[in-house]
Amino acid sequence: MLTHVLLFCFFYTFKKKSGQIESSFTTDVIRCKAAVAWEPNKPLVIEEIEVAPPQANEVRIKIVASSLCRSDLYLLREGKKDFNFPLVLGHEAAGIVESVGPGVTEFKQGDKVIPIFISQCRECRFCKSPKTNLCDNSVPVVRYEGMPEPDSRLTCKGKKLIQYMGTSTFSEYTVVNQNAVAKVDPAAPLDKVCLLGCGICTGYGAAVNTAKVEPGSTCAVFGLGAVGLAAVMGCKAAGAKRIIAVDTNPDKFDKAKEFGATEFVNPNDHDKPISQVLSDMTSGGVDYSLECIGNVGVMRSALESCVKGWGISVIVGFTNVHDLSTRPVQLLLGRTWTGSAFGGFKSKDGVQQMVKAYMDKKIKVDEFITHNLTLNEVNDAIELLKQGKR
Template identity: 70%
Template sequence: MKSNNDNSVTTLVHIHCQQFKEWTTRPCPTEGSHTLYKWQVKLHSFFSSTLVDSILVFCYFPARMTTAGKIIKCRAAVAWEPNKPVVIEEIEVAPPQSNEIRIKIVATGVCHTDLYHLFEGMHKDGFPAVLGHEGAGIVESIGPGVTEFQPGDKVIPLFISQCRQCRFCKSPKTNQCEKGWAADKYDVMAPEESRFTCRGKKVLQFMGTSTFSEYTVMNQVAVAKIDPAAPLDKVCLLGCGICTGYGAAVNTAKVEPGSTCAVFGLGAVGLAAVMGCNAAGAKRIIAVDINPEKFEKAKVFGATDFVNPKDHDKPISQVLSEMTNGGVDFSLECTGNVEVMRSAFESCVQGWGISVIVGWTDLADVATRPVQLIGGRTWKGSAFGGFKGRDGVPLMVERYLEKKLMLDEFITHETTLDQINDAIELMKHGKCIRTVLKVASE
């Protein structure tokens, strides 16, 4: 049996079946019992069968004796410079310091924001870095002062923290936090905060998370503890894209039952916005994209109408206005293109229409004529769907476990960390919705 390098107990149950005169192996169905006798009693009850006549339990406590408090050497995808493929390297991950948690990343999605930093942002001082911010994993060890987490907990790293103490965290008006990781203008943790080194050089942590690594270290205010039953290769998507789109509709726009909505851009974030509009009770949801292949997928999440701007010789805002008797009640822009942002805003009905910018860019300015605002439209922005992460993400996980939220349907490709550059190319050329990378075993 292999050590799984985490602090949870790894247990195998060997069951002797007299009928087949052989031993079989199954995972232990119980957790939290530290007495072999209690385990055996529970297991005999669990596997109650005339076929089972003997049970042996083997327990391993690997990381508690091998990695806690020590530097871990592990694999990570390092972006050494902009506009170049990332490189799988062996990095060193320092132990967690005060109020910090070291997490073994089990799975991560690849998001457009990772590509934006790598290919579009072109921040020469934001490298080398380990990208990735849409992951899920298991707590490996904790630093002094950590009270809410224990080794073995399943968690989702958060790129927007929630300290629950600052004026922002105490306000229901925002999900921003004053006490999060100290990001500079390059969207990475300051060098003195990073716990990564590679080839003797400090490696920056992207958005405070860096989920393209087998291990990462984060402040406890930026980690959400989730249900231990949650499949990490699915709920990792709640670390960014799904919460971002879904929450933009439900939390930021506050889509109303019976309303008409338009969603611009049908990537993972846009499809999640469609799902959010549907969950909020919108009567009509118009999906807008220049790729007609995405329309059938949008229908799965609740879209009722589809518009391809390339099929029309007039502005898309005019097309939608004609379709909806003057404009939509809510529009959500999920492309990051400033021209589309303006179109989405001007697609809203005058008087009460609300448009939410969800797509991300800082390479260009967005503008409109003042009369568009004076007429009563509202323009808003949304980060991480307005979710206060430590509170909201666990609830989203529960919705998924209760089959009230779709996640599996977003995953079009699954691969490993070794194939990350292939996953990046799929995203770059619009050939996937979400690719999930298997980073480490549970």
């Protein structure tokens, strides 16, 4: 299971081989390399796969760079609980439109784009509501028994490859529904802004959009992986006065300071619950807490670290294997417990906003990247992520 000994800045960028986009639209099947997960808890295998041409409302994308997220490892570890196999992982990437299917008007060949695991169709009940960033037309992140798999344009050795989160970016080419693609500034460096396809937006937005951190407030961020660092950055951007970084790895604090953390607490250094430690430090609890790990025990600690009356705790880390609980009095006394998917950003709009913020030097992105590896080295990247190597 995920623990709260998480990595910091661990987005590995897989740089694909360079190549020119064809001068005309193509409807041919493309053969290319991809990292295929044939079964859970096994190394990915670099295979030659076939990528079919895009169908109606779809975009075929040449992936330029893809980053590795803990969610990819979660799926490998948890096996067939949420997804079947074989599949192609990857959901944080950037690339160039190679061709489009019938009905696509928003994109054209050569556009720089970021595929997104949450759609924005702009037509469903959720897209039309300002209260959420969910979309009825998104590929489900969690699947249940009997739920049909969405169609896939990827095949290998005669078998359909499931497209994880509808994206499957550990491939040199992929096909994505146009509702789950954001066009970005042509000047944006794709090997940097690929990180905005998940982790940075998820953590940053959890602070500014979901928690709505207020100037002068006190925040606690649990877990200093890339999502946690992005949450720290969001708390700082929102004007928080104190940002307490919580992690069991003291080596992470120097990096957290770069993103705005003012204090560091290691739960292993104390003989009482971390919620009590934070309560003692803040005269009763923090105004906002963000759990960026995916551990239900830490989620409860984050809630109970909040001040009664108005404290808000946001669940950001993903897990789907354990039930979540707390004593009702924690909520009866006025605390709010909520969750955040993709940082509350309407996906297409949010990615474009964050790319602009990066281009305007208002947010950090480059600082999250610790390794540049090729697609052939994907298993090395996975091991580095597991071990917490910088």
